[in-house]
Amino acid sequence: MNFIIVTGMSGAGKSSAIKFFEDMGYYCVDNLPPTLIGNFATLITQQQESLNKVVLGIDIRGGILFEDLFSSLHELKAEGHTYEIVFLDCGDTELVKRYKETRRLHPLARNERIEEGIQKEREILKEIKSKAHHIIDTSYMLPKDTKEVLYKMYSEQKAFHSLMITIVSFGFKYGMPIDADLVFDVRFTPNPYYIPEMRPYTGNDDIIKDYVLQFEVTQLFLNKLKDMISFLVPNYMQEGKNQLVIAIGCTGGKHRSVTIANALYKYLQDEGHSVIIQHRDIDKDSKRGK
Template sequence: MEKNMEVVIVTGMSGAGKSETIKILEDLGFFCVDNLPPVLISKFAQLYQHSKNKEMQIALVIDIRGRDFFGSLFEELITLEEMGISYKIIFLEAETEALINRFKQTRRRHPLAPEGRISEAINVERGKLERLRNRANIIINTTKLKPKELKEKVRDKLISDKKEMDLSISILSFGFKYGVPVDADLMFDVRFLPNPHYIDELRPLTGETKEVQDYVLKWPITKQFKVKLFDLINFLLPEYIKEGKSHLTIAIGCTGGKHRSVTFAEKLYEELEEKYNLLLEHRDSDK
């Protein structure tokens, strides 16, 4: 019986969300093992190959908790390749300040700092994981992600919805006052459009509401810009596919990231959702 085995290795910084990710993968049907010693990876895969399941999805959390065993990880990856088993590596990371805050909130000790300072342990861990990060197929920064957004990102990276185009797109609204997203492939500035912020009844709302969307979209300049923007994006996306691009981040920004950019991100999502795998995120709408 021919078998199709999918192995996902979840790794990354302590406190970056590996436990949450393994729960997400479990919900997606993966057989999950947390903190498996790397020396057992190939033996575990070999054992699972002899099961009766034709379709096998395995997720293994491998991280610095393995301590002395962690160094054998790369040898085990070579063994998987020799066995003809394909694998993906998901690497989770976050900014140092966010990691420190998470450890303080949970009152857990960093595995490399049972008695010492967390910040120093984080720096040491980054160094130890740098080589593995460079091997990762998927890198997710969880600094500002809510659990729901992390789930969408993991699904977006791993699950193909068999859309017409084999391209995954992240649509991100943001506020320029909070900084531009560094991972944007395409970035559009909508600060020239009429601003709902100056309408008292619309100020507390966001571009996810009909009231704000109706206001933003009613102006002739907005209608003209929307046609031109969507025409450009619909022209570009097939060209990116021809070049072999599998993921694209489209960022749309206004001053505060609450009204105009959110409106256009929502409308762009509606424009593209029938053809592409999409992830929609409003980075600053709640600020």
């Protein structure tokens, strides 16, 4: 029997992930004390209708019981079962924002600041993150984006043996994405922000797309970028990498970076890759240069 262990940072979306697995037909148990994993595996294998799609949600809510996780997983493997660990991660800034928006307390910061609880949790989860088979950073993802990633990984009961590519457009004035593997600066391309009638639009609109892509320098860069990514992806896969974050940045993340990110996204989709796209800063301040 194969188990999927869903764990990660509190607030990173574990509950949503488990609900998605339920919708996919998996039998899910959330917050199972790790010390009971072996007993649970024995119980379900004795059922007349043996389950073959099981998800276990494990996190630090189990307190000191979380320390039993690795010995329980070793026991699981010794009994002939297999497992994969899916670790949901998220940046500190976004986690704090989510806790403040929901007005929830961090489980490790009952009488402390949220930031202190997050750092304690990172230290506790450091080892399991290093042993995770898949790490999904949800910092800039909506719940539907996380579901799309999981669907591509586990739909049709097939293990995920590909590379999940995330393309993020962003504005340098808001800071670079901290989880980016590759960062490309497209501020050298002509800027539609300085044409007043184009300023209110974004790279998702044809007027901006047509303007940015009409220039030879943009096309030359885009072709070289496609060639580079096409070279890198199979080599990353061979090395065992399962997630690649490509960040495309301009000044404000509204015009040029969005256009080029969309073009790269379409190219990778047409090539059959598993890819999602996020425009991080597209709705931010539109009064300054883009």
